[in-house]
Amino acid sequence: MDASAWAAAIDSWHDFYLAIASASAALLGLLFVGVSINLASITAAERVDLRTRADLAFSNLLYLLGISLIVLIPGLDPGSLAISLAFVAGLGLLRLGRRVFGLARHSRRAQDFRTVRRIAWTLVADLLLLFVAARVPDAQDAHLLLVLPVAAFLLLIGSADVAWSLLVLEADARA
Numbered sequence: 149m150d151a152s153a154w155a156a157a158i159d160s161w162h163d164f165y166l167a168i169a170s171a172s173a174a175l176l177g178l179l180f181v182g183v184s185i186n187l188a189s190i191t192a193a194e195r196v197d198l199r200t201r202a203d204l205a206f207s208n209l210l211y212l213l214g215i216s217l218i219v220l221i222p223g224l225d226p227g228s229l230a231i232s233l234a235f236v237a238g239l240g241l242l243r244l245g246r247r248v249f250g251l252a253r254h255s256r257r258a259q260d261f262r263t264v265r266r267i268a269w270t271l272v273a274d275l276l277l278l279f280v281a282a283r284v285p286d287a288q289d290a291h292l293l294l295v296l297p298v299a300a301f302l303l304l305i306g307s308a309d310v311a312w313s314l315l316v317l318e319a320d321a322r323a
Contacts, residue, residue, distance in 0.1 A: 149290065151225070157290030158224055161297075168300050169216035172307075176209045179311060186314075198314065200247050201266070205310040207243050208270055211236055212303040215277070219296070230281045237277035244270050266313065269306025273299040 149157075183202050218224070218232045248267060276299040283292055 149226075149287065154226060154290065155223070157293055158219065158229075161219060161293065164297065165216040165219045168304075169213055169220065172209045172212040172216065172304070175307065175311075176206070176213065179205055179209065179307075182311065182314065200250060201310045201314050203243075204247060204266065204270065205307045205314070207240065208273075208303045208307040208310070211240055211273075212300055212307070215296070215300060215303075226284045226287070230284045232281075233277045233284070234281035237274045237281060240270060240274040240277070244274065266306060266310050269302050269309060273302035273306065276302070 179202070186198075214236055215233070218229065218236070221228075244267065276295055280292060280295050280299070
């Protein structure tokens, strides 16, 4: 694919990534408010699960914002996109591994399906980002860019899932 076709393909996604960047930034702000309101619960020594969930929602939204801002860079070439996505995915996988290890170390019971589901959103999104990062430099067409919105939606759904669980857990704890 030549440079002008690549630029046109990336440019056609401009509004989508602008909306995703705006939404993720707004949701990050709301997450900060929610965490601040429940700071005593989240920072309690026995609530590793709440801190892990808040961290997962935070990092998913932060990665989503980062991916959106990367794609919005004017004149972005395939190599730069590949390196940037690989970095974001690698960082995401490292943080996810740390979270899983922390939960396993502090949990007295086996993780339930909901916890696995919440982790899976991020894992699948990171693997999709790595797939795109590996394939973009050699791609002959821009159809590979259709995978990025899927990863973005997975990160967004994962963030919403985790944030909702935080609200429900805290409401149940206060009841």
